[in-house]
Amino acid sequence: MDASLTFRSGIKDVLPTVFGYIGVGLAFGIVAHTSHLGLWMVAGLSFIVYAGSAQFIITSMLLAQDPITSIILSTFLVNSRMILMSTSLAQYFRHESLTRNILLGALVTDETFALAMNKQNQTAGKLSFAWQSAANLIAYLVWGVATLVGAYLGGLIKNPEQFGFDFALTAMFIGLVYLQLISDRKLGVRLQLLVMAFVALIYYFALGVISENMALLVATAAGCLFGMEMKKCR
């Protein structure tokens, strides 16, 4: 990853994350197929809702015939971390028009957010509309197509796990968090390591009492507050 912020370099930078989208997208398609969702429903979930992990939850709640309102509420809760990420990412695009801000915001994901944070470490804190749009669009299209392919082939692939693709998502976050750790010069390695250990600890204990997605939110927010305090102490 270099300092170039063109549309073309956006495409180049997003490519490594594509494996994660393909792996999880295929998995989602297969799950949707076995849950008897039609291709149109899969397409609607991937291209209109576009919500990654929330799509798995929507699918299982549909299967359990949960009421529409609780499905929508769960989706909101699972995706509420988007509010944190979007607020963070939006700082880099304040100079852009409102329309461009809305276009960028509409396709923010965990992965494109993490990628953008890695990128701005290389560019002295700058991001561009062209670069972010390229990353967003590639992620969006690859995700949608992968889920449809998964749903279409669902019956054919008996044991997709043997190829190790389900680990792509975790591997990708390991890579992203490591690159963030070594390249964020504003916070420094030592403070970040301390915050990471704190987040892992909170996440581990929270997991015993609340759902995975709530634990994710609680650990993130607690980690930010902890980091702010530690920074003051230095």
Added chain:
Amino acid sequence: MSLTELWIILGCAVVTLLSRVLPFVFVKQLQMPEWLLSFLTFVPITIMTALTCQGLFIAHPGHLATVNWENLWAAIPATLAGILTKSLLAVVVVGIAAMACLRYFSI
């Protein structure tokens, strides 16, 4: 697609879109207070750590979580690849290959 499914798609799309887009609109229009900006500088590292942990722990509601050993073993070569190459692609490819090996030899 049934009517129920259509409503679910519309409802879920609206709440997801608002979570993504409204912050962009507010940040564009309003000056953020200093404490919030300081809070947000920690969002990248904390959220990426939490998302990584999601892959490394297995939840057991009502009980303490356990370690996902298979993922943890595969995470070791993946992390090493990151340290050696500083390349995201290398981390992902090595991680997938390591997991495939673990499963193939049923370790």
